Amino acid sequence: MAQAAPIDAIALLKADHRKVEELFASFETAKGDGKKKALAEQICLELVVHTQIEEQIFYPACEGAVEEDLLQEAYVEHDAAKVLIAEIEAGGPDDEFYDAKVKVLSEMIEHHVKEEEQRAEGMFAQARKAGLDMDALGERMNAEKERLMTQAKGGAQPRPESITFTGTRLAP
Ligand SMILES: [Fe+2]
Numbered sequence: 001m002a003q004a005a006p007i008d009a010i011a012l013l014k015a016d017h018r019k020v021e022e023l024f025a026s027f028e029t030a031k032g033d034g035k036k037k038a039l040a041e042q043i044c045l046e047l048v049v050h051t052q053i054e055e056q057i058f059y060p061a062c063e064g065a066v067e068e069d070l071l072q073e074a075y076v077e078h079d080a081a082k083v084l085i086a087e088i089e090a091g092g093p094d095d096e097f098y099d100a101k102v103k104v105l106s107e108m109i110e111h112h113v114k115e116e117e118q119r120a121e122g123m124f125a126q127a128r129k130a131g132l133d134m135d136a137l138g139e140r141m142n143a144e145k146e147r148l149m150t151q152a153k154g155g156a157q158p159r160p161e162s163i164t165f166t167g168t169r170l171a172p
């Protein structure tokens with residue numbers, strides 16, 4: 001069997017970002033509660049899995065390679081998003097603030113993605129410059145993502161859990 005092409009860590013994370021942006025755009029124009037709920041749930045799942053692979057694999061690898069301030073802010077931004085994700089998952093389109101929560105979540109993610117992807121100074125650019133092994137990281141994140149997505153399909157949805165509130169940031 002031919003060896004699969006290596007998956008670059010940053011390409012994988014950026015592809016996730018683009019996918020979630022598309023889902024947010026679809027939510028904005030979606031009509032009907034069923035469609036909205038399905039889209040919101042997909043957004044939440046994508047984001048929980050994405051934040052998890054970043055927090056467990058990519059961010060710890062960035063320690064020492066990326067400015068500490070930027071890393072800390074990224075963890076806090078993830079956790080702020082998880083509060084909204086948990087509320088959206090627990091609610092439904094009937095809730096008064098449902099659409100507003102999805103909208104604010106999209107704005108928070110937009111800001112966060114900018115900080116990761118920003119040219120030259122962004123987290124990804126700093127990590128690339130520091131020479132992290134993006135193929136190895138991409139492979140590990142892809143495997144973990146597949147594992148979490150398969151679990152979710154089987155009904156075991158990963159939970160949005162705070163890292164900074166409980167001080168459980170992983171060591172590199
Ligand atoms: Fe990200």
Ligand SMILES: [Fe+2]
Nearest residue numbers: 054074112116
């Ligand atoms: Fe992130």
